[in-house]
Amino acid sequence: MRVLDAHLHLWDPEALTYTWLEGPMAYRFADLELEHARLERAETEKCVFVQAGTVDDDFLDEVLWVAGLAPALGVVGIVAGIRLDRGTDTVAHLEGLAAEPLVVGVRHNLQGEPDGLAVSAAFVTGAREVAARGLTFDACVRAAQLPDVARLAGAIPELRLVLDHLGKPAVGTAAAPLAPTPEWARDLTELARHPNTFCKLSGLPGEAGGDWDAAQLIPFLDVAADAFGIERLMWGSDWPVSVIGPAEDDDPHAPEDGSPTYQPTARTRWADTVIAWADARGHDLDAIFWTTAEQFYRTDARPQAPTVEPPRHGIRGWFRGSRG
Template sequence: MIIDAHLHTWDTAEVGIGWLAAAGLPPRAPIPDDTGARRYVLVEAAADERWHETEWLLALARRDGRVHGVVAAAALDGPRTAAELDQLADTAEVVGVRRLLQDGHPFEPPGLLEGLRILADRAMPFDACVRAHELPALTRLLDRVPELVVVLDHMGKPPVRDREAMRRWESDLAEVAELPNVYCKLSGLAAECRDDTELDSVTDHVVGRALEVFGAGRCLVGSDRPVSQTSLDWCERVLGLVPDADRARVAHDNAAAIYRRTR
């Protein structure tokens, strides 16, 4: 059994997602028909209207038994944060919340910190999506909310073509891993690479570094499909790098423990 902890699915005929076309992504992305036993955590995709997307994902989760749960979008720093998070926390299929912080979102506003504390009070995990150079700011922010369970998406998006930036990523990843409440998704690397050849050349090093600093007890696997596209099964590729004794934790157990269904 594998829990793919990071799958995107959409249908732009139902939910508007303005950035997809410019990124060269298809207008429709259904749950893939994988062979074998696999379940999915569906992750929000920065739709134009987040509540519309959440309702669409929840409807899909309720009719498709392969869906383990939904990581829904939330603003976290608005006047209705508490009410919005209460509504999400009362929805069985919602297993976490994501607020995109990458590309210049300020990490210092008191409203964001308060929103994360409210999220922790609701015992809901937070998916943190940042780029490599933003890892230090994220670490400083999360150090102030030690009670919050955090999942770092995509290993912090390592800049694989910049040798000096990769050295900084390794150091910064180790620093965020020092926070015991932070977990790491072994996901999203294909989106940082030009093609499968480049992906293959960096996978062992990048995934190995994440496993080294977080340990298998705090890593989980996710495909990031279809934003990340590979010719091989990414989840199987990653699990092949994990020692046999740890494979069940990375493949299934950690995701099941973090993304708990309320009923």
């Protein structure tokens, strides 16, 4: 099958500045690391890079850094970091992005912002500038912020907006799973009433702290499918954020203290979970794993990186060994 990963991160603390990386995530995740996390079932694999939380001053440098890696990694689109509430500075930033052909959209990460920012006059003005340039907007919010995203979509109906990580609902853990709440399902459905809104099937393993199983997360996929329809859903790995958690079974490098660690097979396990769910429901796999993301981000109209054929070597033990 072919896979266009709609939500993948890359970072290098030696090249750019990040203030949030800690523990197992405070390392370089780029070309070599991704090659060891390729999906075994993917005959063709490409990806959309989503900004990784650099400091504001590094937003444009991050785009240039990723663009340099793009041909080798199959990156066919870049969702750049931006602040949309900065007036003329926002416009200047968007004009700078116009010179970068791989930029397909932007993300002002809202999950840590005060409630109401997404519907403030300054933010809506910036979002209108995004829509006017034909760029997309990635909305990364907590579940309680979903009504603000719906109001933003209503205020700018021409804005192509995609919800990251299903709005980050509380999912619990494999041992203590939580069911979808009526409030989250209601707010997701309200957002989906706006026809230019889409949703990424991504991030739920991360919301479980890496301690998850398929039975726990499938009810959330069902709610998203009911709300958006399969034609507005796209798969994303949220690598490497969603591959940190308890050591996987038979990991010979598991930390003795039981602390979170890199899970070598977690990206593949999440893809396999969504594939099995889609197969069981009779959903269109190619739409979820390729065409919807391609059409939403319009990557077919952008410069194309070479097709990446995934390696077939093992990956257990690589992560720590590569840190040397």
